[in-house]
Amino acid sequence: MTATGISPTDSRHPVIAQHARTYAATGGHQGHLWNGAPTLLLTTTGRATGLPRRTPLIYGRYHDSYLVVASNAGANDHPDWYLNLLQTPHVTMQVINRIITARARPATDAERLTCWAIMTARWPDYDSYQSRSSRVIPIVVLEPTTAQHPAAKPAGGRR
Template sequence: MTSATDLHGAPHVARYLETDGEDGFYWRNGTTILILFTTGRKSGEERSHALIFREHGNAYLVVASKGGTDAPPAWFVNLQADPSVEVQIKGERFRATARVATSAEKPEMWAKMTEVWPDYDEYQKKTDREIPVVVLERA
Protein backbone atom coordinates (compact mmCIF):
# COMPACT_ATOMS: atom_id res chain seq x y z
CA MET A 1 0.00 0.00 0.00
CA THR A 2 1.38 3.40 -0.99
CA SER A 3 1.94 5.87 1.83
CA ALA A 4 -0.28 8.95 1.66
CA THR A 5 2.89 11.06 1.64
CA ASP A 6 3.56 9.68 -1.84
CA LEU A 7 0.09 10.50 -3.15
CA HIS A 8 -0.97 13.51 -5.21
CA GLY A 9 -4.23 14.67 -6.74
CA ALA A 10 -7.21 12.34 -6.98
CA PRO A 11 -5.56 9.35 -5.25
CA HIS A 12 -4.65 11.56 -2.27
CA VAL A 13 -8.19 12.97 -2.09
CA ALA A 14 -9.71 9.47 -2.29
CA ARG A 15 -7.50 8.07 0.50
CA TYR A 16 -8.17 11.10 2.68
CA LEU A 17 -11.95 10.88 2.24
CA GLU A 18 -12.00 7.06 2.72
CA THR A 19 -10.19 7.39 6.04
CA ASP A 20 -11.53 10.79 7.26
CA GLY A 21 -7.98 12.10 6.98
CA GLU A 22 -6.48 9.34 9.11
CA ASP A 23 -4.34 8.62 6.05
CA GLY A 24 -3.58 11.80 4.15
CA PHE A 25 -4.00 14.60 6.70
CA TYR A 26 -0.29 14.57 7.50
CA TRP A 27 1.81 14.92 4.37
CA ARG A 28 5.39 15.74 3.49
CA ASN A 29 7.73 17.75 5.74
CA GLY A 30 5.16 17.90 8.54
CA THR A 31 2.54 19.69 6.44
CA THR A 32 -1.16 19.16 7.00
CA ILE A 33 -3.74 18.72 4.26
CA LEU A 34 -7.35 19.75 3.86
CA ILE A 35 -9.72 18.85 1.06
CA LEU A 36 -11.22 21.82 -0.77
CA PHE A 37 -14.48 21.27 -2.64
CA THR A 38 -15.28 23.80 -5.36
CA THR A 39 -17.96 23.94 -8.05
CA GLY A 40 -16.71 23.67 -11.61
CA ARG A 41 -17.42 27.02 -13.28
CA LYS A 42 -18.27 25.33 -16.61
CA SER A 43 -19.47 21.87 -15.57
CA GLY A 44 -21.27 22.80 -12.35
CA GLU A 45 -19.82 19.58 -10.90
CA GLU A 46 -18.15 19.27 -7.53
CA ARG A 47 -14.34 19.23 -7.70
CA SER A 48 -12.06 18.21 -4.84
CA HIS A 49 -8.43 19.06 -4.15
CA ALA A 50 -5.91 18.07 -1.48
CA LEU A 51 -4.09 21.25 -0.38
CA ILE A 52 -1.49 22.18 2.20
CA PHE A 53 -3.10 24.47 4.78
CA ARG A 54 -2.46 26.36 7.98
CA GLU A 55 -4.89 27.71 10.52
CA HIS A 56 -5.01 31.49 10.84
CA GLY A 57 -7.28 32.68 13.62
CA ASN A 58 -10.71 31.25 12.79
CA ALA A 59 -9.80 30.80 9.13
CA TYR A 60 -7.66 28.45 7.04
CA LEU A 61 -5.00 29.45 4.52
CA VAL A 62 -4.10 27.73 1.24
CA VAL A 63 -1.84 28.88 -1.60
CA ALA A 64 -2.90 28.92 -5.26
CA SER A 65 0.59 28.14 -6.55
CA LYS A 66 0.25 25.32 -9.09
CA GLY A 67 4.00 24.86 -8.71
CA GLY A 68 4.75 28.33 -10.06
CA THR A 69 3.12 27.91 -13.47
CA ASP A 70 1.87 31.03 -15.24
CA ALA A 71 -1.72 29.79 -15.14
CA PRO A 72 -3.51 29.57 -11.78
CA PRO A 73 -4.84 26.21 -10.58
CA ALA A 74 -8.34 25.33 -11.82
CA TRP A 75 -9.66 25.23 -8.25
CA PHE A 76 -8.68 28.88 -7.83
CA VAL A 77 -10.45 29.94 -11.04
CA ASN A 78 -13.51 27.99 -9.87
CA LEU A 79 -13.64 29.68 -6.47
CA GLN A 80 -13.22 33.09 -8.09
CA ALA A 81 -16.41 32.30 -10.04
CA ASP A 82 -18.14 30.89 -6.93
CA PRO A 83 -16.50 31.59 -3.56
CA SER A 84 -18.95 29.30 -1.72
CA VAL A 85 -16.90 26.18 -1.07
CA GLU A 86 -16.74 23.25 1.29
CA VAL A 87 -13.72 22.21 3.30
CA GLN A 88 -12.93 18.90 4.94
CA ILE A 89 -10.35 18.70 7.71
CA LYS A 90 -9.98 15.13 8.92
CA GLY A 91 -13.57 13.92 9.42
CA GLU A 92 -15.21 17.35 9.60
CA ARG A 93 -16.74 18.84 6.46
CA PHE A 94 -18.11 22.37 6.54
CA ARG A 95 -19.19 25.23 4.31
CA ALA A 96 -16.82 28.15 3.86
CA THR A 97 -16.35 31.31 1.86
CA ALA A 98 -13.10 31.76 -0.03
CA ARG A 99 -11.38 35.08 -0.62
CA VAL A 100 -7.94 36.25 -1.68
CA ALA A 101 -5.81 37.75 1.07
CA THR A 102 -5.56 41.53 0.82
CA SER A 103 -2.22 43.18 0.08
CA ALA A 104 -2.09 44.20 3.77
CA GLU A 105 -2.74 40.63 4.99
CA LYS A 106 -0.65 38.72 2.49
CA PRO A 107 2.91 39.22 3.82
CA GLU A 108 2.10 37.67 7.22
CA MET A 109 0.02 34.89 5.65
CA TRP A 110 2.65 34.14 2.98
CA ALA A 111 5.33 33.88 5.67
CA LYS A 112 3.15 31.47 7.63
CA MET A 113 2.70 29.27 4.54
CA THR A 114 6.38 29.32 3.46
CA GLU A 115 7.32 28.31 6.99
CA VAL A 116 5.81 24.87 6.28
CA TRP A 117 6.40 24.77 2.51
CA PRO A 118 9.46 26.90 1.59
CA ASP A 119 9.06 25.90 -2.08
CA TYR A 120 6.28 28.53 -2.38
CA ASP A 121 9.04 31.17 -2.54
CA GLU A 122 10.68 29.27 -5.41
CA TYR A 123 7.32 28.90 -7.18
CA GLN A 124 6.80 32.68 -7.00
CA LYS A 125 10.22 33.27 -8.61
CA LYS A 126 9.22 31.05 -11.56
CA THR A 127 6.22 33.16 -12.63
CA ASP A 128 5.20 36.77 -13.19
CA ARG A 129 1.77 35.86 -11.81
CA GLU A 130 1.31 36.97 -8.23
CA ILE A 131 0.57 33.75 -6.38
CA PRO A 132 -2.38 34.37 -4.07
CA VAL A 133 -2.97 33.22 -0.54
CA VAL A 134 -6.59 32.12 -0.23
CA VAL A 135 -8.43 32.61 3.04
CA LEU A 136 -11.17 30.08 3.79
CA GLU A 137 -13.64 31.38 6.37
CA ARG A 138 -16.36 29.21 7.85
CA ALA A 139 -19.78 30.18 6.51
Protein backbone atom coordinates in the same frame (compact mmCIF):
# COMPACT_ATOMS: atom_id res chain seq x y z
CA MET B 1 -20.76 12.83 -1.58
CA THR B 2 -21.45 16.53 -1.37
CA ALA B 3 -24.49 18.34 -0.03
CA THR B 4 -25.95 18.10 -3.53
CA GLY B 5 -25.62 14.30 -3.43
CA ILE B 6 -23.08 14.35 -6.27
CA SER B 7 -19.68 12.79 -5.69
CA PRO B 8 -16.87 15.26 -6.39
CA THR B 9 -14.47 14.80 -9.28
CA ASP B 10 -10.82 14.51 -8.29
CA SER B 11 -7.72 15.69 -10.11
CA ARG B 12 -6.71 14.44 -13.54
CA HIS B 13 -3.32 13.62 -11.96
CA PRO B 14 -3.54 10.05 -10.60
CA VAL B 15 -1.34 10.61 -7.51
CA ILE B 16 -3.31 13.71 -6.46
CA ALA B 17 -6.63 11.97 -7.11
CA GLN B 18 -5.55 8.98 -5.01
CA HIS B 19 -4.51 11.31 -2.17
CA ALA B 20 -7.99 12.89 -2.17
CA ARG B 21 -9.80 9.53 -2.27
CA THR B 22 -7.68 8.05 0.52
CA TYR B 23 -8.12 11.15 2.69
CA ALA B 24 -11.89 11.11 2.25
CA ALA B 25 -12.24 7.34 2.72
CA THR B 26 -10.24 7.30 5.97
CA GLY B 27 -11.67 10.46 7.53
CA GLY B 28 -8.25 12.06 7.21
CA HIS B 29 -6.40 9.30 9.12
CA GLN B 30 -4.40 8.79 5.96
CA GLY B 31 -3.57 11.82 3.85
CA HIS B 32 -3.91 14.66 6.35
CA LEU B 33 -0.12 14.86 6.54
CA TRP B 34 1.58 14.92 3.16
CA ASN B 35 5.39 15.15 3.14
CA GLY B 36 5.16 16.55 6.67
CA ALA B 37 2.64 19.29 5.81
CA PRO B 38 -1.03 19.29 6.86
CA THR B 39 -3.55 19.09 4.04
CA LEU B 40 -7.27 19.61 3.65
CA LEU B 41 -9.66 18.64 0.89
CA LEU B 42 -11.15 21.68 -0.84
CA THR B 43 -14.30 21.17 -2.89
CA THR B 44 -15.17 23.94 -5.33
CA THR B 45 -17.89 24.23 -7.97
CA GLY B 46 -16.61 23.78 -11.52
CA ARG B 47 -17.04 27.06 -13.37
CA ALA B 48 -17.95 25.35 -16.66
CA THR B 49 -19.81 22.27 -15.40
CA GLY B 50 -21.31 23.41 -12.10
CA LEU B 51 -20.17 20.07 -10.64
CA PRO B 52 -18.11 19.59 -7.45
CA ARG B 53 -14.32 19.41 -7.87
CA ARG B 54 -12.11 18.17 -5.01
CA THR B 55 -8.44 19.03 -4.45
CA PRO B 56 -6.05 18.22 -1.58
CA LEU B 57 -4.11 21.34 -0.53
CA ILE B 58 -1.58 22.27 2.13
CA TYR B 59 -3.18 24.60 4.66
CA GLY B 60 -2.35 26.98 7.47
CA ARG B 61 -4.44 28.84 10.02
CA TYR B 62 -5.06 32.58 10.15
CA HIS B 63 -7.28 33.67 13.04
CA ASP B 64 -10.44 31.53 12.68
CA SER B 65 -9.83 30.93 8.98
CA TYR B 66 -7.83 28.50 6.89
CA LEU B 67 -5.25 29.48 4.27
CA VAL B 68 -4.33 27.75 1.02
CA VAL B 69 -1.97 28.88 -1.74
CA ALA B 70 -2.88 28.85 -5.45
CA SER B 71 0.70 28.05 -6.42
CA ASN B 72 0.15 25.53 -9.22
CA ALA B 73 3.78 24.56 -8.42
CA GLY B 74 4.97 27.89 -9.82
CA ALA B 75 3.25 27.64 -13.22
CA ASN B 76 2.27 30.91 -14.87
CA ASP B 77 -1.41 29.94 -14.90
CA HIS B 78 -3.72 29.83 -11.90
CA PRO B 79 -4.90 26.35 -10.88
CA ASP B 80 -8.45 25.41 -11.91
CA TRP B 81 -9.66 25.22 -8.30
CA TYR B 82 -8.69 28.87 -7.79
CA LEU B 83 -10.53 30.00 -10.93
CA ASN B 84 -13.54 28.00 -9.75
CA LEU B 85 -13.71 29.69 -6.37
CA LEU B 86 -13.35 33.15 -7.89
CA GLN B 87 -16.60 32.45 -9.74
CA THR B 88 -18.32 30.60 -6.87
CA PRO B 89 -16.72 31.47 -3.52
CA HIS B 90 -18.90 29.12 -1.48
CA VAL B 91 -16.76 26.03 -0.87
CA THR B 92 -16.60 22.97 1.34
CA MET B 93 -13.47 21.66 2.98
CA GLN B 94 -12.63 18.54 4.89
CA VAL B 95 -10.03 19.01 7.61
CA ILE B 96 -9.17 15.59 8.97
CA ASN B 97 -12.67 14.28 9.79
CA ARG B 98 -14.49 17.64 9.93
CA ILE B 99 -16.58 19.00 7.08
CA ILE B 100 -16.67 22.80 6.99
CA THR B 101 -18.50 25.13 4.62
CA ALA B 102 -16.67 28.34 3.94
CA ARG B 103 -16.49 31.50 1.89
CA ALA B 104 -13.26 31.73 -0.09
CA ARG B 105 -11.54 35.01 -0.93
CA PRO B 106 -8.08 36.13 -1.96
CA ALA B 107 -6.04 37.58 0.91
CA THR B 108 -6.00 41.37 0.90
CA ASP B 109 -2.79 43.28 0.29
CA ALA B 110 -2.72 44.10 4.02
CA GLU B 111 -2.97 40.38 4.92
CA ARG B 112 -0.62 39.03 2.27
CA LEU B 113 2.74 39.39 4.04
CA THR B 114 1.49 37.71 7.24
CA CYS B 115 -0.35 34.97 5.35
CA TRP B 116 2.62 34.30 3.06
CA ALA B 117 4.88 33.86 6.11
CA ILE B 118 2.41 31.42 7.65
CA MET B 119 2.26 29.35 4.49
CA THR B 120 6.00 29.35 3.70
CA ALA B 121 6.59 28.12 7.25
CA ARG B 122 4.36 25.15 6.30
CA TRP B 123 5.85 24.65 2.82
CA PRO B 124 9.07 26.59 2.06
CA ASP B 125 8.90 25.64 -1.65
CA TYR B 126 6.22 28.34 -2.11
CA ASP B 127 9.07 30.88 -2.20
CA SER B 128 10.76 29.06 -5.08
CA TYR B 129 7.41 28.67 -6.86
CA GLN B 130 6.91 32.43 -6.62
CA SER B 131 10.42 33.16 -7.88
CA ARG B 132 9.85 31.21 -11.10
CA SER B 133 6.31 32.43 -11.79
CA SER B 134 5.42 35.59 -13.71
CA ARG B 135 2.22 35.98 -11.67
CA VAL B 136 1.73 36.93 -8.05
CA ILE B 137 0.70 33.64 -6.47
CA PRO B 138 -2.61 34.14 -4.65
CA ILE B 139 -3.21 33.20 -1.05
CA VAL B 140 -6.81 32.20 -0.37
CA VAL B 141 -8.55 32.79 2.95
CA LEU B 142 -11.25 30.21 3.69
CA GLU B 143 -13.66 31.73 6.21
CA PRO B 144 -15.93 29.12 7.84
CA THR B 145 -19.64 29.90 7.46
CA THR B 146 -21.13 26.98 9.40
CA ALA B 147 -20.27 24.89 12.41
CA GLN B 148 -17.90 22.04 11.78
CA HIS B 149 -19.35 18.54 11.75
CA PRO B 150 -17.77 15.10 11.38
CA ALA B 151 -17.31 13.61 7.93
CA ALA B 152 -19.21 10.46 7.08
CA LYS B 153 -17.79 7.49 8.95
CA PRO B 154 -15.22 5.74 6.73
CA ALA B 155 -15.74 2.19 5.55
CA GLY B 156 -14.65 -0.37 8.13
CA GLY B 157 -15.80 1.69 11.09
CA ARG B 158 -12.51 3.59 11.55
CA ARG B 159 -12.35 7.33 12.12
